[in-house]
Amino acid sequence: MEQTLRTGLSTLGLSAGPPVLHLFSDYSRLLLETNQVMNLTAITDPDQVAKLHFLDSLSLFSAWPLHDSRMLDVGSGAGFPGLPLRLMEPSISLTLLDSTGKRVSFLSELCSQLGVTDVTCIHGRAEELSSSPEYRETFDICVSRAVAELNVLCELCLPFVRVGGVFLAMKAAGSDDEISGAANAVRILGGELLPHFDYTVPGTEILHRVVRIRKSFPAPKGYPRRFSAIKKAPL
Numbered sequence: 307m308e309q310t311l312r313t314g315l316s317t318l319g320l321s322a323g324p325p326v327l328h329l330f331s332d333y334s335r336l337l338l339e340t341n342q343v344m345n346l347t348a349i350t351d352p353d354q355v356a357k358l359h360f361l362d363s364l365s366l367f368s369a370w371p372l373h374d375s376r377m378l379d380v381g382s383g384a385g386f387p388g389l390p391l392r393l394m395e396p397s398i399s400l401t402l403l404d405s406t407g408k409r410v411s412f413l414s415e416l417c418s419q420l421g422v423t424d425v426t427c428i429h430g431r432a433e434e435l436s437s438s439p440e441y442r443e444t445f446d447i448c449v450s451r452a453v454a455e456l457n458v459l460c461e462l463c464l465p466f467v468r469v470g471g472v473f474l475a476m477k478a479a480g481s482d483d484e485i486s487g488a489a490n491a492v493r494i495l496g497g498e499l500l501p502h503f504d505y506t507v508p509g510t511e512i513l514h515r516v517v518r519i520r521k522s523f524p525a526p527k528g529y530p531r532r533f534s535a536i537k538k539a540p541l
């Protein structure tokens with residue numbers, strides 16, 4: 307696993323010393339051990355964890371400058387993409403958010419075992435939390451992978467991003483229709499669609515995409531709506 311990671315990192319123009327590589331090994335081991343008793347990932351081979359979770363997450367470094375940012379990962383699940391980014395770049399101030407309590411307990415335990423005690427793990431729903439002044443428009447960067455369609459995801463994520471910050475949504479390469487279908491949501495929520503960034507997940511032939519949305523104006527009051535309303539009438 308460490309060799310796959312080292313090779314993939316060099317493809318991304320990144321490098322890591324033994325202490326960071328060990329952190330990723332420990333992360334993979336704890337993920338796969340816990341996965342035996344809790345549904346965290348469909349991937350069970352450490353080499354595939356390195357490629358499809360770690361290197362896919364770390365590809366965000368090629369899509370946007372991430373250092374020294376206050377970052378929120380919405381629907382982080384087992385920590386992707388936020389935690390691999392923080393392990394590689396300690397200057398990121400990271401908050402992981404998920405609506406499933408068991409996953410958040412796993413994340414808290416994982417961060418404590420990895421010794422990254424400055425990561426904040428929150429159990430809650432994005433559309434409820436972003437109305438609180440503590441979180442609304444306070445993050446430089448919001449990231450999210452595999453949580454919802456982009457029009458819905460914009461309503462969950464853009465209210466967290468400060469004006470001038472960015473929302474980075476990880477999507478499949480063939481997401482052109484999904485992106486054009488989210489144009490209305492982006493506009494209403496104060497966003498501006500930037501050119502997307504396509505990449506090949508290192509060590510694979512899988513093409514993925516980072517949709518980049520700059521926050522240009524504050525999100526109007528009243529957004530996000532309750533999840534039932536978001537689902538019933540997506541923007």
Ligand SMILES: C[S@@+](CC[C@H](N)C(=O)[O-])C[C@H]1O[C@@H](n2cnc3c(N)ncnc32)[C@H](O)[C@@H]1O
Pocket residue numbers: 380381382383384385386387403404405406409430431432433450451452453462
């Ligand atoms: C398919 S998993 C993806 C996990 C991770 N981002 C990844 O790529 O491996 C989706 C996660 O989003 C969380 N989620 C879904 N809706 C959410 C919401 N409204 N607020 C916070 N978390 C949410 C779920 O609990 C789940 O853990």
